[in-house]
Amino acid sequence: MSAAHLANKQRVVILGGGFGGVATAQRLRHHFKRDASVEITLVNRENFFMFVPLLASAASGSIETLHILNPIRRMIPGIHFRAEEVLGIDLNRRMVVSTSPVTGREALLPYDHLVLGLGNTINLGALPGVSQHGKTMKSLGDALHLRNHVISMLEAADVETDPRIRQELLTLVVAGAGYSGVETVGELNDLVHAIARNYPSLTRESFKVILLHSRERILPEMGPGLAEFALKELRRRGVEVRLKTRIAAATPHEAILSTGERIPTRTLVVTVGSAVNPVLAPLSLPREKDRVLTDAFMSVLGMPGLWAVGDNAA
Ligand SMILES: Cc1cc2nc3c(=O)[nH]c(=O)nc-3n(C[C@H](O)[C@H](O)[C@H](O)COP(=O)(O)OP(=O)(O)OC[C@H]3O[C@@H](n4cnc5c(N)ncnc54)[C@H](O)[C@@H]3O)c2cc1C
Structure with a gap:
């Protein structure tokens, strides 16, 4: 006792x-x-x-980690x-x-x-390859890893001569448009556009930033008005938002969608699979x-x- x-x-x-x-x-x-x-x-x-x-x-990096x-x-x-x-x-x-x-x-x-x-916690077991090749956004370690990874993609793209590989390096896919996914895609989009200025070979048009969401509208945690505003704002800033589309699987170089489409990318961030x-x-x-x-x-x-x-x- x-x-x-x-x-x-x-x-x-x-x-x-x-x-x-x-x-x-x-x-x-x-x-x-x-x-x-x-x-x-x-x-x-x-x-x-x-x-x-x-x-x-x-x-x-828009706020100091500490x-x-x-x-x-x-x-x-x-x-x-x-x-x-x-x-x-x-x-x-x-x-x-x-x-x-x-x-x-x-x-x-x-x-x-x-x-x-x-x-x-996150369980991606039902999505082949996603836990191996997708990046999560749950811990401080995840955040630092993602930042370093994205910057290394830009460095590699800057010196890449094959246009197909270059586009793969400059395509970022975020799966899930709850709070976590929307905040992540917005920040990544701002990050790549801000630091692209330091890479003479890259322009705003060089990047593809894609947000996938399984439902008809993003941010199910919020009222429809705010969610619609966020959707418009993301699109205005150049994020390609695909509704009623899920991540189904991944390989080291592709995000494979529920529609069967394969998006060449080396950056897949997964904010789905809550368990x-x-x-x-x-x-x-x-x-x-x-x-x-x-x-x-x-x-x-x-x-x-x-x-x-x-x-x-x-
Ligand atoms: C990137 C991101 C952005 C978000 N943005 C928003 C937002 O804008 N608005 C909003 O309302 N929600 C947002 N959310 C969701 C929100 O963060 C969660 O709903 C909230 O953190 C839940 O709080 P919690 O205390 O239940 O759990 P958590 O915040 O997950 O805290 C659980 C704690 O338990 C600890 N723990 C877990 N297992 C163990 C163990 N076995 N032993 C010891 N310790 C353990 C963890 O380390 C952690 O410190 C966001 C989530 C993410 C990932």
């Missing part, structure tokens, strides 16, 4: 230090700031919070923080298993209330697709003491 439990404390464990987890910790700290009987712990694999909506801007990061400890004073990987959850014993990425030592974290805020977090996958929880069903108070349906927030919650 933990010291907190022996002292008759309510132990709240929050998993994930994204928007959902950090906001929950901040609200609970505010609410229980004078209540010593509540002990709150937040677990996240990194010790920083990332402002994800600006990830694409970090990739394009400016989208904030140390979690500074955001949640008074809350226990553990920079650990969550390995699993034992719902019956009310216990989280975590591990330090440095020492590999495992810890057992007992809880009275557990908040699931681990976000989702349940692997920590939650084995648990028997009420689900809708990759999210856990909750009531209006974010309490997981039929599971007292279990809560879900952010991308984990439906």
